[in-house]
Amino acid sequence: MIKLMICDDHAVVRSGLSMLLHGRNGIEVIGEASEGDEAIVLAQQIHPDVVLMDLSMPHGKDGMTATSELKKLMPDVAILILTMHDDDEYLFRAIQIGASGYILKNAPHDELISAIQSVAMGDAYLYPTATKRLMGEYLDRLRNGAEVVTPYDTLSEREREILGWLAKGYTNKEIAENLFISVKTVESHRSNVMDKLGLKTRPELIKFALKKGLLNFE
Known part of the structure; x- marks a missing residue:
């Protein structure tokens, strides 16, 4: 079983995700949090394999900060960012601070389940257009003779x-x-x-x- 914790500031979204994911493809939803600080405390209590983390949570600590702090406290937990922000800046920052994956809220249900399974196994996951943009930027830098910073x-x-x-x-x-x-x-x-x-x-x-x-x- 993949032990999953959901963090989103909307109760309806949390409930909907829980109903959608619990019991599907070996996924067990073991906890829910409404903001970053609550997620950090709860994760240390219930030890999920994967945290499904929203970025925009105006009441309390945001998802980006929570992800960074949680990775330092629990390096082995996989954090999958689930957000409406199809934005390179958010994407690159999430990867930089240790998120295992980044997927949009409008993704098909099967894609979300596949993303959870991927990060639970230790793999990284990016939605297809994000992968294309990352590869495109890398190839552009090579073509232009720019130094590719690792x-x-x-x-x-x-x-x-x-x-x-x-x-x-x-x-x-x-x-x-x-x-x-x-x-x-x-x-x-x-x-x-x-x-x-x-x-x-x-x-x-x-x-x-x-x-x-x-x-x-x-």
Whole structure:
């Protein structure tokens, strides 16, 4: 079963989604929240596999902020953004802060179910036109000779240094002692690294570092 939590400020929408999704294709709706703060608290209590998160919630914490904070508290939870905003800025920001997927509220029911299943299995999901726009932008940059900036390129020198230490299995305390900085500073850099690279767990971090050739123990 896929344990699903729904966060939307409209009770009718929450109820409708719950009725639509509960019991379909192995999905079990285990909780509902009306705004971001409530979602953060509830998620830590019920431990969903997937959170279906609205972006625009005027009463309380918005979905973007809640997603960012929840990913830091519960890195393994998959957050699928369900929104009316077909907007590149929202899309790119959601991906940057760790959302596993982004789908529009006018999507067919079967597509929503497929998106939930995809992010629950650890895959990313974007609605088709969003994928085309992302690929189009990437290809345009290549054709125009512009530098394509990767997530790794956005890391500072210190963040790259911290990434290397983490990948080699050092604890925050050990890194702090070796670099003569505070544990709190290490934790802050670690959080930034994970956010920027879109990583959730240490195994993912190690795999990334291995691909980048960062695991030289000399």
